Amino acid sequence: MPAQEGDRATLARVAAEAEVSLSTVSKVLNGRGGVGDDTRARVETLLHDHGYNRRGSAHVSTLIELVFGELGTEWTLEVLRGVERVAKESGLSVVVTQSGDRRGPAPDWVESALERSPVGVVLVLSGLPDESVRQLRVRNIPFVIIDPAGDPPPGVPSVGAANWSGGMAAARYLIELGHRRIAVVSGPDDMLMARARLSGFRSALDAASIALPSEYVRSGEFHRESGLEAGRELLALPEPPTAIFASSDLQALGIYEAARERGVIIPDQLSVIGFDDLPVAAWVGPPLTTVRQPTAEMAEQATRLVLGSRDASAGTQQLRLDLATELIPRDSTAPPPPL
Amino acid sequence: MPAQEGDRATLARVAAEAEVSLSTVSKVLNGRGGVGDDTRARVETLLHDHGYNRRGSAHVSTLIELVFGELGTEWTLEVLRGVERVAKESGLSVVVTQSGDRRGPAPDWVESALERSPVGVVLVLSGLPDESVRQLRVRNIPFVIIDPAGDPPPGVPSVGAANWSGGMAAARYLIELGHRRIAVVSGPDDMLMARARLSGFRSALDAASIALPSEYVRSGEFHRESGLEAGRELLALPEPPTAIFASSDLQALGIYEAARERGVIIPDQLSVIGFDDLPVAAWVGPPLTTVRQPTAEMAEQATRLVLGSRDASAGTQQLRLDLATELIPRDSTAPPPPL
Numbered sequence: 001m002p003a004q005e006g007d008r009a010t011l012a013r014v015a016a017e018a019e020v021s022l023s024t025v026s027k028v029l030n031g032r033g034g035v036g037d038d039t040r041a042r043v044e045t046l047l048h049d050h051g052y053n054r055r056g057s058a059h060v061s062t063l064i065e066l067v068f069g070e071l072g073t074e075w076t077l078e079v080l081r082g083v084e085r086v087a088k089e090s091g092l093s094v095v096v097t098q099s100g101d102r103r104g105p106a107p108d109w110v111e112s113a114l115e116r117s118p119v120g121v122v123l124v125l126s127g128l129p130d131e132s133v134r135q136l137r138v139r140n141i142p143f144v145i146i147d148p149a150g151d152p153p154p155g156v157p158s159v160g161a162a163n164w165s166g167g168m169a170a171a172r173y174l175i176e177l178g179h180r181r182i183a184v185v186s187g188p189d190d191m192l193m194a195r196a197r198l199s200g201f202r203s204a205l206d207a208a209s210i211a212l213p214s215e216y217v218r219s220g221e222f223h224r225e226s227g228l229e230a231g232r233e234l235l236a237l238p239e240p241p242t243a244i245f246a247s248s249d250l251q252a253l254g255i256y257e258a259a260r261e262r263g264v265i266i267p268d269q270l271s272v273i274g275f276d277d278l279p280v281a282a283w284v285g286p287p288l289t290t291v292r293q294p295t296a297e298m299a300e301q302a303t304r305l306v307l308g309s310r311d312a313s314a315g316t317q318q319l320r321l322d323l324a325t326e327l328i329p330r331d332s333t334a335p336p337p338p339l
Numbered sequence: 340m341p342a343q344e345g346d347r348a349t350l351a352r353v354a355a356e357a358e359v360s361l362s363t364v365s366k367v368l369n370g371r372g373g374v375g376d377d378t379r380a381r382v383e384t385l386l387h388d389h390g391y392n393r394r395g396s397a398h399v400s401t402l403i404e405l406v407f408g409e410l411g412t413e414w415t416l417e418v419l420r421g422v423e424r425v426a427k428e429s430g431l432s433v434v435v436t437q438s439g440d441r442r443g444p445a446p447d448w449v450e451s452a453l454e455r456s457p458v459g460v461v462l463v464l465s466g467l468p469d470e471s472v473r474q475l476r477v478r479n480i481p482f483v484i485i486d487p488a489g490d491p492p493p494g495v496p497s498v499g500a501a502n503w504s505g506g507m508a509a510a511r512y513l514i515e516l517g518h519r520r521i522a523v524v525s526g527p528d529d530m531l532m533a534r535a536r537l538s539g540f541r542s543a544l545d546a547a548s549i550a551l552p553s554e555y556v557r558s559g560e561f562h563r564e565s566g567l568e569a570g571r572e573l574l575a576l577p578e579p580p581t582a583i584f585a586s587s588d589l590q591a592l593g594i595y596e597a598a599r600e601r602g603v604i605i606p607d608q609l610s611v612i613g614f615d616d617l618p619v620a621a622w623v624g625p626p627l628t629t630v631r632q633p634t635a636e637m638a639e640q641a642t643r644l645v646l647g648s649r650d651a652s653a654g655t656q657q658l659r660l661d662l663a664t665e666l667i668p669r670d671s672t673a674p675p676p677p678l
Contacts, residue, residue, distance in 0.1 A: 062451070062454070062455075063434070063455075066435075071416065071419060071420050071423065073618075074413050074416065076416060077410065077413065077415060077416050080410060080419075080435065081410050081437075084410065084435070084436070084437050088437075091451075093434050093436060093451065093455070094434065094435050094436070095402070095432050095433065095434050095435075096405075096419065096423070096433050096434075096435045097423070097432060097433070098420075098423050098427075112401070112430075112432065115401070116401075116402075116432070224622055250622075253622045256624055257622075257624070260624050260625075279412075280619050280622070283563055283589075283592045283596075283619070283623070284622070284623055284624070285595055285596070285599050285623070285624060286599075
């Protein structure tokens with residue numbers, strides 16, 4: 001498809017303002033080498049400022065990019081499954097990259113992805129540097145973030161789970177079982193989803209007029225090790241909780257271990273609820289009560305969003321989708337022991 | 340790089356024998372459309388029979404293909420991690436496909452992979468149809484199979500674990516603890532790695548003159564459900580075993596559940612050993628004694644093999660690499676209960 005007249009004029013103006021040739025602008029657009037970093041950044045900023053969007057290209061890609069900050073837990077695999085499923089329906093293949101960390105991909109990723117001209121990009125991390133957003137926007141490559149843990153940059157579409165309601169459902173379930181001494185192990189304070197789960201949990205306790213003493217609130221990474229550490233601290237308190245809400249299944253498994261160490265029986269002496277519903281949640285002993293996060297569905301929705309938005313207007317680019325969470329009762333929760 | 344004189348002559352001869360034009364032969368080589376399935380197969384067979392290997396191409400790909408028969412368990416994730424690591428070192432990106440089942444990829448996969456002209460292909464499945472082998476060979480795309488569960492086709496390079504020694508190590512460990520009533524849950528009979536684990540296990544028992552009654556030998560899929568079923572049967576025997584060797588960690592978790600159901604305490608009344616050393620093995624209660632399979636390392640080696648073999652002679656293509664397994668003692672094993 002030839003560039004439209006308006007586009008050509010824009011490119012000429014950008015070249016003039018950046019004091020480079022049209023061919024340099026074209027190199028930047030096509031992710032080719034031979035352009036210094038400063039020049040590249042200047043041209044991209046100008047393209048972005050002029051609202052340039054590339055409309056179509058002779059090259060029809062069949063690749064979709066999936067970028068993880070961490071190839072961490074089984075959660076990762078659920079995401080991959082969801083993206084694979086939708087990609088396959090659409091006759092696309094998935095390029096999987098582990099890049100950077102949860103705050104954003106490494107700087108070299110965008111360059112190498114651009115060379116592949118993907119149909120779209122699904123990012124599983126908590127943020128995307130403005131620089132990357134600009135690079136993708138200018139080339140009209142749609143992208144979406146799954147479960148942003150920080151505030152996604154304005155206008156970046158994202159798909160997540162209803163974390164707040166999930167935290168609330170967990171607390172309500174424990175309250176209905178009769179618990180009053182309920183502790184929580186939260187995720188990292190800088191991750192929005194962790195804050196949302198904690199806040200939903202707090203709201204349910206507030207509504208039931210149950211106090212949440214500060215020593216009952218712990219936080220750490222979503223990993224098992226953090227749950228183990230927090231579990232040890234909580235069970236060592238003079239008045240230990242009768243129930244703990246962990247913000248991830250892996251944290252809950254750490255609490256299981258802390259309970260084993262002290263000879264505390266789950267659920268007779270301690271109730272534990274997790275979050276995620278990884279396959280392992282159903283496999284441990286006792287099987288873990290948890291808040292199911294529809295991970296594979298989130299990944300499918302994100303992929304559909306990216307594919308559907310190829311020709312979408314700026315309006316749908318603003319989309320934020322939160323899929324419902326669901327409490328899955330299993331055997332790690334019971335009424336509190338008699339006082 | 341232009342085709343060499345000898346190549347051109349070969350292509351002309353193939354075109355003549357297949358009664359098609361040279362341009363049709365070229366279409367087949369480049370994975371382009373417009374050629375009927377029969378013609379394509381005829382041309383490929385002739386190219387293969389004439390020993391044609393494409394030598395280089397103008398297009399330098401930066402993609403490596405990773406194909407899974409199943410996106411199943413956490414084992415999958417370990418493989419992905421290993422391949423990602425080596426790909427990144429080499430500046431390559433990984434296209435991940437779930438295709439077909441463990442016997443081989445779906446027929447359409449090869450076509451779509453060929454369009455991407457990958458640098459190499461890593462397959463995680465138990466077999467590869469002759470047709471696919473021929474298609475990859477003719478285009479000089481190196482490939483390797485990770486942990487083939489059946490006999491790999493002749494000349495197909497593969498990377499696996501020392502399954503036989505692993506099975507033997509598990510049995511020896513149980514024997515040294517004093518067990519004599521030892522049962523085994525094997526994997527699917529049609530998978531070579533399952534047979535190797537069982538055979539190593541049998542050899543250790545034989546060497547110690549310990550009988551293995553046929554009711555102590557069960558088999559099923561590598562999944563948890565099979566372990567649960569086999570565990571229920573074994574624990575219901577008039578003379579139940581005091582130790583069980585499961586051929587996968589997930590089977591071992593099924594045995595944990597069967598033991599819980601009957602109130603059998605692990606390890607006091609029953610010792611359990613798994614195979615794989617998935618992360619979950621260390622997380623369950625009690626932490627699982629298991630045979631570590633160096634999955635990520637196997638994936639790394641497979642990827643290196645594929646990258647290194649780009650210019651390798653036919654000799655190194657025959658390579659079969661078995662990485663060592665290692666017994667990881669944890670808390671699910673103990674001496675047998677007194678009679």
